[in-house]
């Protein structure tokens with residue numbers, strides 16, 4: 244592995260592995276900064292899979308720095324309120340999203356993932372689809388990415404934005420195991436048709452189970468569910484299993500599950516945070532760098548923050564090593580902090596024992612608003 248302290252950035256041609264949220268944001272931001280970029284995406288149709296997503300204030304503020312906030316806003320909707328409640332319908336916390344948007348200068352936006360991908364793709368330039376980056380080698384003045392069709396392409400910098408199972412990370416940092424959280428998740432999108440209010444997001448907590456409801460505009464609603472479960476487990480009929488878990492809840496979980504044709508099940512993993520995301524002419528961002536549990540809805544947001552920070556570090560900086568050091572200084576500790584916060588929040592939210600669940604609900608219900616406002620302010624700040 245080549246590690247240099249001073250590398251010239253020739254014609255500044257950046258190679259990006261992965262056209263996910265992070266890779267597309269990076270490509271779009273680099274192009275706006277006048278830096279040439281080529282994206283390689285393993286799938287033939289990038290971003291086609293997935294359900295809903297919340298793009299939070301920190302990510303919207305970062306997108307505004309590169310002129311992408313308007314298109315992302317138009318791809319979704321802005322909730323009026325964000326609630327945490329019990330399965331029985333008792334309200335534990337109610338955050339005024341309109342006041343938060345006014346305070347932090349950007350709203351939290353909920354949307355279908357497909358619409359987010361399309362909004363970013365529109366600015367990302369050409370994406371070479373059906374081509375995976377399978378490895379790379381570093382030469383004195385360039386990096387050469389090896390592609391799945393046995394060809395090679397050279398650039399000044401290779402960015403691994405290739406997600407949870409990143410091939411670029413495996414070569415850069417070695418293969419390290421994923422951490423299984425102890426719970427699995429289900430996600431779906433269905434027509435709303437009056438099932439839930441258009442502007443209220445709810446996460447309802449049971450014991451070792453959760454159900455979330457997120458209207459995403461365009462007459463659609465996204466829902467998610469979690470359950471403590473062994474890694475790799477599957478139900479014979481996921482619909483029926485979800486109805487048995489949530490059918491008796493005060494929330495219209497059963498109606499939403501029943502109205503959903505395609506349900507995605509994903510075991511929840513993260514990785515132990517690392518303090519190095521770059522080496523020589525290679526850098527990581529998003530889930531490739533810092534995969535996190537989805538409990539705070541921040542994985543994609545942090546990928547967006549990475550992409551904007553890397554673009555700003557590269558812009559106008561002729562020395563690649565200096566730019567990458569700046570990128571790491573701005574992002575590594577901040578993103579790793581969110582990995583830990585999200586993991587801890589998951590332990591609380593998944594509380595299984597009656598006593599722990601009661602203590603959790605009481606704590607959240609009685610916690611002073613100053614505490615939740617401080618956490619919100621921390622998460623709303625892109626720190627760029």
Ligand SMILES: Cc1cc2nc3c(=O)[nH]c(=O)nc-3n(C[C@H](O)[C@H](O)[C@H](O)COP(=O)(O)OP(=O)(O)OC[C@H]3O[C@@H](n4cnc5c(N)ncnc54)[C@H](O)[C@@H]3O)c2cc1C
Pocket residue numbers: 260261262263264265266283284285286289290295296297298299374375376377404405406407408409410411428430467509528529530531535537540541542543544545546
């Ligand atoms: C249940 C659940 C709910 C979530 N909810 C939210 C939320 O509300 N808000 C939020 O911000 N985040 C959320 N997340 C997290 C979010 O989905 C991820 O953090 C985010 O997608 C990471 O973006 P990324 O670009 O790093 O990786 P990805 O989105 O995974 O994109 C990686 C891309 O790289 C491609 N690829 C993989 N390997 C290669 C290769 N070798 N060469 C080329 N291409 C390759 C993949 O096909 C993919 O297109 C959630 C996650 C889960 C599981």
